[in-house]
Amino acid sequence: MRIFVNGEATDCESGTVEKLIQRHGLSPEATLVEHNGSALRRREWATQKLEENDRVEILRVAAGG
Numbered sequence: 001m002r003i004f005v006n007g008e009a010t011d012c013e014s015g016t017v018e019k020l021i022q023r024h025g026l027s028p029e030a031t032l033v034e035h036n037g038s039a040l041r042r043r044e045w046a047t048q049k050l051e052e053n054d055r056v057e058i059l060r061v062a063a064g065g
Contacts, residue, residue: 001052002053003051015050018045032058032059033058035048035054036055
């Protein structure tokens with residue numbers, strides 16, 4: 001299945017947003033996700049299924065000074 005992650009087309013197994021985050025090796029505590037234009041709470045990741053042509057924006061939060 002094809003989805004768009006941060007604007008780039010990518011092949012992806014069917015699954016959930018949570019599985020996508022895990023496959024990318026991202027820390028959930030430092031990650032924000034938008035799915036098809038809607039911000040998702042972390043507790044929604046496990047139930048939000050990915051479908052063909054979905055658009056996912058992933059932002060990593062970094063602290064610094």
